Each structure stands twice: as structure tokens, then as C-alpha cells.
Amino acid sequence: MEQDQQTQQVPPKKVDPAELALPESLPILPLHGFVFYPGMGFPLQVSSETSKQLIDDVLLGDRMMGLVPSRREQVADDDELGPDDLYTIGVVGYLHKLNKAPEGYYQILVSGTKKFAIDEYIDSKPYLRARVVEVPMEIVEDKKIEALLYNIRAQFQKLVSGTELPQELVATINSLTNPFYVAYLVSSQLNLKIEMEQEILEITALHDLLHQVARELNKRLETVEMSKQLQASMKKDMDERQREFFLRQQLQAIRKELGEGDEDKVEVKELQEKVAEKALTPQAREVVDKELARMERIPPSSPEYTVSRNYIDWILDLPWLDSTEDTLDLNKAEADLDQDHYGLKKIKQRIIEFLAVRKLKQDIHGPILCLVGPPGVGKTSLGQSIARTMNRKFVRIALGGVRDEAEIRGHRRTYIGALPGRVIVSLKRAGSNNPVFLLDEIDKLGSDFRGDPSSALLEVLDPEQNSTFTDHYLDIEFDLSRVMFIATANVLDTIPGPLRDRMEVVELSGYTQEEKVAIAERHLLPKQLEAHGLTADDLEISTTAIEALIASYTREAGVRNLERELAAICRGVAAEIARGHVGKNVVTPEKLYDFLGPQRFYPEIKARSWGPGLATGLAWTPVGGQILFIETSKMKGRGGLTLTGKLGEVMRESATAALTYIKSHARELGIDEDVFAEVDLHVHVPEGAIPKDGPSAGVAMVSSLVSLFLGRPVRQDVAMTGEITLRGDVLPVGGIGDKVLAALRAGIREVIVPVLNEKDVLEIPEDIRAGVIFHYPHTIQEVLAIAIEKDEAQG
Numbered sequence: 112m113e114q115d116q117q118t119q120q121v122p123p124k125k126v127d128p129a130e131l132a133l134p135e136s137l138p139i140l141p142l143h144g145f146v147f148y149p150g151m152g153f154p155l156q157v158s159s160e161t162s163k164q165l166i167d168d169v170l171l172g173d174r175m176m177g178l179v180p181s182r183r184e185q186v187a188d189d190d191e192l193g194p195d196d197l198y199t200i201g202v203v204g205y206l207h208k209l210n211k212a213p214e215g216y217y218q219i220l221v222s223g224t225k226k227f228a229i230d231e232y233i234d235s236k237p238y239l240r241a242r243v244v245e246v247p248m249e250i251v252e253d254k255k256i257e258a259l260l261y262n263i264r265a266q267f268q269k270l271v272s273g274t275e276l277p278q279e280l281v282a283t284i285n286s287l288t289n290p291f292y293v294a295y296l297v298s299s300q301l302n303l304k305i306e307m308e309q310e311i312l313e314i315t316a317l318h319d320l321l322h323q324v325a326r327e328l329n330k331r332l333e334t335v336e337m338s339k340q341l342q343a344s345m346k347k348d349m350d351e352r353q354r355e356f357f358l359r360q361q362l363q364a365i366r367k368e369l370g371e372g373d374e375d376k377v378e379v380k381e382l383q384e385k386v387a388e389k390a391l392t393p394q395a396r397e398v399v400d401k402e403l404a405r406m407e408r409i410p411p412s413s414p415e416y417t418v419s420r421n422y423i424d425w426i427l428d429l430p431w432l433d434s435t436e437d438t439l440d441l442n443k444a445e446a447d448l449d450q451d452h453y454g455l456k457k458i459k460q461r462i463i464e465f466l467a468v469r470k471l472k473q474d475i476h477g478p479i480l481c482l483v484g485p486p487g488v489g490k491t492s493l494g495q496s497i498a499r500t501m502n503r504k505f506v507r508i509a510l511g512g513v514r515d516e517a518e519i520r521g522h523r524r525t526y527i528g529a530l531p532g533r534v535i536v537s538l539k540r541a542g543s544n545n546p547v548f549l550l551d552e553i554d555k556l557g558s559d560f561r562g563d564p565s566s567a568l569l570e571v572l573d574p575e576q577n578s579t580f581t582d583h584y585l586d587i588e589f590d591l592s593r594v595m596f597i598a599t600a601n602v603l604d605t606i607p608g609p610l611r612d613r614m615e616v617v618e619l620s621g622y623t624q625e626e627k628v629a630i631a632e633r634h635l636l637p638k639q640l641e642a643h644g645l646t647a648d649d650l651e652i653s654t655t656a657i658e659a660l661i662a663s664y665t666r667e668a669g670v671r672n673l674e675r676e677l678a679a680i681c682r683g684v685a686a687e688i689a690r691g692h693v694g695k696n697v698v699t700p701e702k703l704y705d706f707l708g709p710q711r712f713y714p715e716i717k718a719r720s721w722g723p724g725l726a727t728g729l730a731w732t733p734v735g736g737q738i739l740f741i742e743t744s745k746m747k748g749r750g751g752l753t754l755t756g757k758l759g760e761v762m763r764e765s766a767t768a769a770l771t772y773i774k775s776h777a778r779e780l781g782i783d784e785d786v787f788a789e790v791d792l793h794v795h796v797p798e799g800a801i802p803k804d805g806p807s808a809g810v811a812m813v814s815s816l817v818s819l820f821l822g823r824p825v826r827q828d829v830a831m832t833g834e835i836t837l838r839g840d841v842l843p844v845g846g847i848g849d850k851v852l853a854a855l856r857a858g859i860r861e862v863i864v865p866v867l868n869e870k871d872v873l874e875i876p877e878d879i880r881a882g883v884i885f886h887y888p889h890t891i892q893e894v895l896a897i898a899i900e901k902d903e904a905q906g
């Protein structure tokens with residue numbers, strides 16, 4: 112059954128259907144998707160065979176049927192519906208007219224009269240039939256009902272005038288005297304969900320019914336109101352935009368009339384003036400003049416206008432011909448470097464020599480300085496000092512993670528939002544064409560499908576090419592030959608070969624404890640005091656406290672974390688002063704906890720339970736030297752070897768080589784040859800965070816294994832490094848300076864170094880060397896003689 116048309120009042124017939132008495136039982140006609148209310152009448156379509164039969168029968172009988180909404184949404188035929196699918200309250204429908212349409216369906220005109228409740232179903236075939244009881248609609252008359260009715264009528268009128276509901280509905284509502292009918296008619300116009308419509312039908316008390324309908328009516332009015340406001344605001348938005356557009360058009364027309372030209376002309380004129388004043392290379396001037404002429408022709412509203420304008424701004428902002436004057440006084444340079452940095456004697460010397468060469472041969476390009484060393488040893492700040500002493504501007508670009516050539520050289524202007532590359536951006540920032548230009552972390556340069564940034568850098572650094580460096584965005588040559596490039600790196604190996612060839616490498620290793628203390632006292636602390644608005648009268652950190660700070664809160668080759676911890680103490684003191692603390696804060700080792708929390712590092716050697724099978728090796732990593740423990744252990748087995756601790760390929764091979772050496776030299780070493788077949792060995796290198804590869808742990812592996820088999824410990828106060836061969840030779844390795852510093856940091860003052868590394872030891876500053884005992888073995892036998900503790904029986 113589908114609702115067919117707008118509601119219609121049924122014209123009075125000869126019989127008044129409302130007067131007819133309710134029979135005991137009624138055939139039940141299911142309704143789909145709507146509720147039929149008493150007092151209403153409208154045409155319905157009936158297409159299901161079961162229901163058509165019902166209509167046929169009803170027409171011959173008393174013309175009455177029960178109209179009950181179905182709870183189910185989709186029904187193919189009404190005979191599918193059972194009692195449970197229908198609501199239990201319905202309305203008696205009186206059949207006025209039947210029209211059999213040629214298409215096969217019935218069109219019937221029905222009006223709703225009484226409300227009934229289904230008592231029980233007494234038949235299901237050919238259609239449902241139920242015993243019914245009338246639900247009375249008792250009319251009460253009081254002030255409240257009157258007021259409610261008045262309110263509903265008024266609100267409904269409002270709703271009709273605010274929506275597209277037919278105006279006649281207002282007259283109909285006003286003419287209805289039965290308040291139930293008023294409530295039902297209104298509720299049928301509110302677009303309610305069927306559940307709500309049925310709920311309203313089921314309300315018996317007139318008072319509650321009117322209340323509910325008034326509530327739903329108000330809700331509907333609110334929604335209508337809100338959607339109206341929304342529409343209005345959208346319209347206003349549109350209107351304003353249109354208005355602005357028209358006003359702008361008019362403004363332009365008026366300007367034209369007055370012969371004033373427009374704003375944009377003024378802009379172009381200003382740019383022309385700026386260009387005239389700016390010192391430019393001939394090529395840059397030519398390009399910028401052309402661009403200005405083009406800009407004059409483009410309408411300012413077009414996006415191209417802005418592109419042009421930005422391009423010209425870039426050209427105007429660059430220091431094409433602006434340079435600062437060098438002061439290259441070597442004595443001053445030495446003093447400046449000393450003032451900014453403690454120690455680093457050799458490095459400073461190299462820098463002075465480098466500057467001296469530059470002074471003598473100003474026009475010829477010397478190599479590019481590349482400072483290589485662990486983090487926090489002052490590479491960046493040395494660059495700054497060089498700039499300061501030469502009276503040059505300083506700029507820095509971080510190359511770590513740069514994978515795209517365009518980052519160096521820019522994007523072509525055809526790209527939307529294109530910009531110059533970092534070289535040009537930095538020069539704009541420097542404001543001079545001869546700054547000291549620090550290329551930070553040149554070893555971390557990447558490359559991928561977007562092009563190889565190192566080839567762009569090569570051009571930047573190549574004295575043959577860099578006088579005509581062309582950024583993709585600018586597309587004008589910029590002379591970089593006066594720029595002084597300095598590069599920094601943690602490791603040399605990952606710098607692309609052609610780049611490395613252009614550079615003069617200066618290696619910086621880490622600092623000793625003593626140097627760190629001096630750097631902290633003379634440089635870092637004063638710097639941090641100033642940065643936190645403090646003076647030496649506010650805070651003093653005793654030397655023992657600084658020593659404890661270095662040992663217990665930092666483990667690094669440089670002083671980066673040390674500086675950070677000092678800053679933390681300064682922050683703490685500043686906060687105390689702000690809270691009203693008066694007088695000087697003296698920080699002793701005991702007070703470190705208050706400022707920095709619990710100790711972060713413990714002495715590495717002391718933390719180990721020492722015994723046979725443990726040896727101290729020395730490793731080199733990009734962040735400085737590290738001590739490395741080689742642990743070995745044996746258990747009953749069949750000669751197997753397990754290696755753990757995330758060892759790299761070369762280090763694994765070195766463990767195997769160590770074992771082979773021991774097996775083949777067992778007799779000389781005093782080890783029972785049969786033992787190897789009876790045990791399984793496990794070699795472990797703890798501390799997963801340290802990258803472990805390379806051959807330099809060879810001597811420590813052999814020492815650890817021999818110590819294990821002999822049952823005599825390796826000396827705890829000795830650290831060692833060196834590659835081994837199967838014949839028992841000890842070969843040289845790299846990173847000696849950093850490794851020695853790592854041993855010192857761990858409190859070890861005796862170091863075994865391959866004899867061929869003696870020259871590297873001599874490079875270590877005298878004062879550091881003096882505190883260490885070096886051994887230079889040629890062979891493994893010599894290593895073992897030094898490293899393994901003497902048997903007590905042998906003395």
C-alpha cells in the first residue's frame with residue numbers, strides 16, 4: 112500500500128463513517144512507510160493480490176478494514192506479513208471508492224475513523240483478520256488544551272509560511288474542531304519518521320498527544336529556521352565576493368579615466384628604481400630588465416605576475432657584487448682562534464698555514480678545508496672563528512640527508528612554487544659574495560632518483576667552474592669563486608671520492624678529561640652563564656664537580672653533551688634566583704644530583720666481573736673511539752663456534768681467524784690440542800648500540816680466547832687494537848688517536864697498538880701521550896705476553 116497524493120479531506124457521504132459502530136473483528140490491511148490517522152482521507156494504491164482480495168471482500172461487506180502500519184521496510188507481497196510484523200494499534204479505514212486500474216492495481220479512496228487495538232489475530236488466510244477493541248479518543252476541554260491548540264495552530268502557520276506546504280492547510284487546521292484531528296493532521300505534515308508517527312498515534316491522553324505534537328512541530332521549525340540562516344549566510348558570502356569584484360573593476364576604470372595608471376604600474380616603477388640602484392653583474396642586469404618589461408605587460412591579476420615579481424625580488428636581494436673586506440692578519444688570527452678554542456694546537460696551526468697561503472695567493476684558489484672528527488669537537492665553531500678573524504660573514508648549510516640535486520641548485524622556474532637552491536639562499540642570507548660558507552656533514556650527503564647532489568656540490572666547489580655557478584631557478588651565473596668553503600664531516604669514507612679529492616682534510620679527535628675540564632671552565636661555562644643572564648657571582652662549579660659531571664653524566668668524544676648539562680645547571684640556578692634565592696650557588700659533586708638527576712654513566716671497567724675469557728678491545732666509530740669488551744665462554748660440546756652481539760662480516764671472520772690461529776698454535780700456547788673437539792665456544796661482544804665491524808678487534812679476540820683456554824685472565828688495565836693474520840702477525844689499524852682517548856676515558860692507561868701504528872701514536876699531542884704506556888707488538892705471541900696475566904706459579 113503506498114501513499115498516493117497529498118492529504119485530502121473526504122467529502123461527506125450519505126453515511127457518516129465515523130458514526131459506524133466498530134465490528135468485533137476487522138480484516139487487516141498493512142500500510143507501508145506511513146501511518147494513517149483518524150480524520151484523514153486519501154487515495155491509496157493496492158497492488159498485492161492478498162490485499163486486492165481484501166478490498167474486493169470489504170467492498171461487498173461493511174466497507175470497513177483495519178489500517179495497520181508494517182514494521183518491516185521491504186516487503187515483496189503482503190501475504191508475507193505475519194502478526195509480528197505489524198504494529199498493534201491501527202485506524203479503522205472506511206472504503207469510499209474503488210478504481211481498478213488497467214495496469215492491474217487498485218486505487219482506493221479511504222478515510223480514517225476510529226482508533227483500535229488488536230486483541231488477537233483470528234485468521235491469516237486469505238488475509239489477516241483480527242479481533243479488535245476500540246481505543247477511545249476522549250476529548251477534554253480545559254484551558255491548557257486550548258492553549259496548546261492555540262500554540263500548535265500558530266506554530267503550524269509559521270511552518271507553512273516558511274516552507275512549501277500548501278497554504279490551504281492552515282485554513283483546514285483552523286476549521287477542524289476535534290483537537291485529535293488537529294494533532295494528527297499537523298503531525299502528518301512534519302516529515303516524521305514512521306516510528307514517531309506511530310508513537311503519536313498510540314498516545315491516548317489528549318493532553319500528552321498535543322504536547323508531543325507541539326514538541327515535534329517546534330523541532331521542525333528550528334530545523335527550517337537553521338537551514339534558512341545557513342542559506343542566507345552562503346548567499347551573503349557570494350554577494351560580498353561579487354561586490355568586491357565589481358568594485359575593483361570600477362576602481363580600475365576610474366583610475367584609467369583619471370590617467371593615474373594603476374597600482375601595479377607604480378609597483379613596476381618602484382622595482383625599476385631599485386634595479387637601477389642595485390649593483391648587478393651585466394648578465395643579471397640584462398635578465399632583470401627583460402623580466403621587468405615582461406612584468407609591465409602581464410595583467411597583475413594573473414599568477415604569472417607574482418612569479419615575475421618574486422623572481423625580480425630574488426635578483427635584487429642577492430649580493431652579486433657586494434663583498435666584505437678581508438683582514439688577514441696572521442697574528443690576530445692566532446689570537447682569535449686561541450680565544451675561541453682551548454687546545455687544538457695542531458689544528459689551529461694547520462688553519463693558520465691555510466690562511467697564510469690564502470694571503471699570499473689571493474687569486475689562486477687553495478683547496479677546501481675539511482674538518483673531520485666526532486660530534487661536538489668544535490668543527491662548526493672553528494668555522495665561525497675563521498669567519499670572525501677574516502672579517503667575513505658566516506653561513507652554514509646542513510647537508511645531512513640532502514638527496515635531491517634541486518636542494519643545492521634549485522628548481523627551474525617552470526615548476527609551481529619553485530625556489531633557488533640552498534647555496535643561493537645562503538648567499539642572500541650572508542649579504543656578501545665572499546662569506547665563509549660551512550658545508551656541514553658533507554659525509555651524510557645522500558643520492559637517489561632525484562639526481563645526485565654531490566655532482567652539484569662538485570660544481571660549487573670546483574674553482575674551474577664555480578665562477579659561473581648557475582642555479583636552476585635564477586638561470587643567471589653567480590660567481591662563487593670568492594666564497595671560502597669549509598666542509599665538516601664525521602667520517603671520511605662516505606664522502607664521494609671526487610669531492611674528497613678537492614679537500615684538504617684536517618682531523619680532529621676527541622678531548623681528554625683534562626681538556627674537557629679546561630674547555631668547560633674557560634669556554635663553555637662562561638658562555639652558558641651569559642646565555643642565561645648569570646654571572647660568576649651567581650654560580651660556581653667546582654673543578655671536582657666538573658670532573659664528576661664529565662665522568663658520570665656524559666660519554667662522548669666531544670663536549671656537546673657537556674655543554675648541554677652545564678646549560679641545565681645554569682637553568683636550574685636561574686630558576687632558583689627567580690624564586691628568590693640570594694647569594695652564590697656553589698655546585699659540588701654532591702649537588703649534581705639536584706640539578707641533573709641520577710648519574711647516567713658508570714665506569715665501564717669496574718662494572719664488569721673480571722675473569723678468564725674477557726678482553727678489552729678498542730673500536731672506532733663516527734662519534735669517536737669506544738672501548739669494546741670481547742667475552743668468550745666454553746661449554747661441553749663438539750667444536751662449535753657461536754658469535755653474537757650483532758657483529759659485522761669482517762669482525763666475524765676475525766673471530767674465526769683467531770680461533771684457527773689458536774688451534775694451529777695450541778702447543779706453543781700451552782693449550783691441550785684435544786680440548787677443541789670437546790667444547791663449544793661462544794664469542795659475545797656486548798652493547799648492541801655500538802656498530803661492530805672491521806678487523807681491528809683481532810688481537811682482543813685472540814687474547815680473550817687464549818685467556819679462556821689457559822684459565823688466566825687478560826689484564827684489566829690494558830686495552831688493545833690490531834688486526835691479526837693466521838700466521839700470527841699483528842697488522843696496523845685506523846683511528847688510533849680516537850681509540851687512545853677512549854681508553855683514557857675508561858681509565859685505562861696501558862694500550863697495545865700494532866708496531867706499524869707507532870707513527871700514528873706520535874701524532875697524538877705530547878701531553879696526552881705522556882700519560883699512556885704504549886706497547887708495540889709485531890706478533891700475537893708478543894701481544895699475549897703483555898696482555899695475559901702471568902701464572903702465579905711462574906711469578
Ligand SMILES: Nc1ncnc2c1ncn2[C@@H]1O[C@H](COP(=O)(O)OP(=O)(O)OP(=O)(O)O)[C@@H](O)[C@H]1O
Pocket residue numbers: 451452453454455485486487488489490491492493551599600630634635669670671674
Ligand atoms: N676546543 C674547544 N674550545 C672551546 N669550545 C669548544 C671547543 N670544542 C668545542 N667547543 C664548543 O662545543 C660546542 C660544540 O661544538 P661544535 O658545534 O662546533 O661541534 P661540531 O664538531 O661542529 O659538531 P657536529 O659535527 O655535531 O656539528 C660549541 O659550543 C663549541 O664552541
